[in-house]
Amino acid sequence: MSNEPNGAAKGRLLILDDDPSVGRTIALVAESIGFEVRALTCPEEFLDAVDHWLPTHIALDLVMPQMDGVEVMRLLAQRGCRAHVIISSGVGGRVLDSARRAAAAQGLHIVDVLAKPFSPAALKRLLSSRTGGAEDGSAGSETSDQEDFVFGERELRVALEREQFHLVYQPIIHCRTRRPAGFEALVRWHPAPGRIVTPDRFIPLAESANLIGSLTDQVIEQALRWFSGRQSEAPGALTLAINLSAKVLADAGLADRVAGQCAALGVEPGRIVFELTESSAMDDPVTSLALLTRLRMKGFQLSIDDFGTGFSSMVQLVRLPFSEMKVDRSFVSAVTTSAEARTVTKSIVDLGQSLGLRVVAEGVEDADTLDFISGVGCDFAQGYLISRPLNAEAAAAWLRRPVFAPAED
Structure with a gap:
């Protein structure tokens, strides 16, 4: 196992597992697809490697005699660890899911949970799906160049004035036919050539500095101009989803x-889907209800994002005029390993269909997941299996090539 930096490597994988044979298995799989790897059994040595070797990825066993994985993740969060974390264990799926939610709540980047025993092929698919390069205009890895970029309100105002915010578009397909259904527009900040800042870093500041309205206007204008040239490029009615902040x-x-x-652009309002999380409409329920009702009256679609992750999902679904719901990726990504996730996902799809809503599954990253959500009647799928987010030119090209063959009737 290589311990020295290699410029050609996909990344650095640090493994913590009290079973050396499991660590060796993970290491062999990761090395076969281009990772540098270190496998350790001691939590103290592992944490020291986190501080000094600076891994890009971590594979972490949840149950260990010296220090359990939940405590390790707490210490990783304290260190501000930015590595992509894979949690593995032989405990039940519900415990694994709880550990993942706890880690995500502390700000860790959780790739997925991997139930033991796992196959090398499953691990390889997981690592490969998260580490692909930026090909054909995809967004690729978006965290490597942004961590050292410090900014505040002044820099954000300058970025708005200079129109440094650009969109990428993640494709969405019909589950049954596998044909293009639309895109979700996602904003990225390009403060300098080759540098990308993702929205989780600048949206909170834009909201607190009262700049979110200006940013939203730029996003909508850019998205509509791009989409105005796409409406006739695929069979059926393509849609474009745009996220709205609670503050607007x-x-x-x-x-x-x-x-x-x-x-002005000749875009049909019914092709535009405004997405908001359930919490977005809770800041000022009366005001948000009025605006969302007006958007629906003008023909726009409304989607409730991350459905099922909050306490008020059902209340919001009944209270607000939604036409679509998106099944949260935390459920979708676990359907191949968790019976509970399969049950929840199917129940959400059934609920949406019973209410006459379109249902979109987020986080579809392998063929088995796509087959499952198709089998339970989900309408649309979105995720890395279909495509990573693409720049404007690559997204237009994606429409012109057969990415997925139509499913057999």
Whole structure:
């Protein structure tokens, strides 16, 4: 196992597992697809390697005699660890899911959970799906160049003035036919050539600095201009999803502005889907209800994102005029390993269909997951199996090539 840096490596994988044979198995799989690897059994040595070897990826056993994985993850979070973490264990799927949620809540980047025993092929698919390069205009790895970029309100204002925010588009397909159904527009900040800052870093600042309205206007304008040239490039009616922050739901003029832009560009309002999380509409329920109702009256679609992850999902689903729901990736990504995730995902799909809503599954990253959500009647799928987010040119090209063959009738 290599311990020295290698510029050609996909990344550095650090393994902590009290069973050396398991560590060796993971290491062999990772090395076969281009990783540098270290496998350790001692938590103290592992944490020292985190500080000094700076791994890009971590494979962590949950149950160990010296220090359990939950405590290790707490210490990783204290260190501000930015590595992609794979949790593995032989404990039940529900415990694994709970550990993943706990780690994510502390700010760790959780790739997935891997139940033991696992096959080398399953591990290879997991590592490969998360480490692919930026090909054909995909967003690729977006965290490697941004961690040392420190910014504040002033830099964000300059970025808005210079229009440094650009969109990438993640494709969505019909589950049954495997044909293109649309895209989700995702904003990225390019403060300098070759540097990308992802929205989890700048959206909170934009909201607190009252800049989210200006940013939203730029995003919508850019998205609609791109989409105006795509409407006739695929069979069926393509849609474009755009995320809305809770902070813009008090903007009474938003519905009229967007409707005017659509009219000027020849975009059908029914093709535009505005996404918001259930918490987005809770800041000011009366005001948000008014704006969302006006958007629906003008023909726009509304989607409740991350459905099932909060306490008020059901209340929001009934109270607000949604036309679509998105099954949260935390359920979808676990359907191949967790009976509970399969049950929850199927129940959400059934609920959506009983209410006459379109249902989109996020986080579809392998063929088995796509087969499952198709089998339970989900309408649409989105995730790395279909495509990573693509820049404008690559997304247009994606529509012109047969990415997935139509499913057999």
